[in-house]
């Protein structure tokens with residue numbers, strides 16, 4: 052496996068750390084417009100290979116896309132960070148353009164790669180990549196709500212005093228403010244969440260409050276350290292693992308909505324089967340009527356943003 056990471060910032064480097072510590076790839080490429088920064092990071096990582104647990108993965112870094120030749124997986128974390136008081140739509144324009152340019156460069160050297168888009172707004176950026184490059188929809192995965200779902204699992208795990216891995220639930224929709232939680236599938240230890248709480252003398256969880264807490268989780272981290280890195284990097288590594296081991300894992304990643312739930316033309320997080328071909332299948336869930344209405348409303352809001360960004364950037368939508 053050859054893995055590329057574009058963007059040698061806080062998130063890109065955190066992803067490299069997971070790949071080097073846990074992964075089983077033969078080559079890791081770190082690319083940044085600031086090539087020296089990427090080189091410095093991988094030179095630093097290189098010293099880990101002298102230690103007993105370090106893996107001798109071939110490391111390449113710089114600013115030249117040719118390094119990505121025949122990469123199997125490319126993670127895009129490059130882009131601008133939101134500035135104080137900057138409207139989100141402005142960041143969407145800037146980063147959608149950057150991500151499409153990057154994907155066009157990647158396409159020249161690794162047209163068969165699976166792309167994992169992390170740069171925010173990741174769902175919008177993935178949507179514009181699908182519509183403005185030769186990458187097929189199944190090759191382009193937005194990291195979407197995997198991190199939001201991890202946050203949900205941790206919060207419910209703390210409440211139920213269970214390992215978060217024994218919590219089942221999804222955050223779906225858009226990574227960010229337009230996400231929702233289908234309460235009908237939330238569970239702990241294989242039991243419906245209300246049943247679990249009642250049987251264990253715990254207060255029931257208010258689904259609306261839970262969703263608010265999930266939405267605030269990223270903000271609470273950002274307020275303290277001015278970025279978020281570890282949770283998102285672990286989420287990206289989870290997707291890398293599903294692709295590289297052809298796991299057919301169901302993950303709430305951002306996928307092109309193309310006649311799913313009668314919706315067309317956005318990227319939203321939906322439970323999807325992830326394997327060697329990227330998105331192998333988008334699962335259709337038996338959502339309640341209310342949940343379906345919520346999903347449709349989110350899609351319509353996102354379509355509005357897509358059309359505004361397309362108008363200004365002249366990207367296809």
Ligand SMILES: NC(=O)c1ccc[n+]([C@@H]2O[C@H](COP(=O)([O-])OP(=O)(O)OC[C@H]3O[C@@H](n4cnc5c(N)ncnc54)[C@H](O)[C@@H]3O)[C@@H](O)[C@H]2O)c1
Pocket residue numbers: 057058059060061062063082083084085088128129130131132133146149153168169170171172173194195198226278279280283
């Ligand atoms: N999807 C998520 O869950 C999630 C979570 C955290 C951060 N993010 C996003 O990830 C992105 C990166 O965050 P970060 O904290 O690493 O930022 P950062 O500022 O630390 O790093 C960004 C890097 O991208 C590089 N870069 C910018 N434009 C480039 C281009 N055109 N080509 C190559 N490299 C380029 C910069 O030189 C910099 O090294 C941001 O958009 C952030 O909002 C997403």
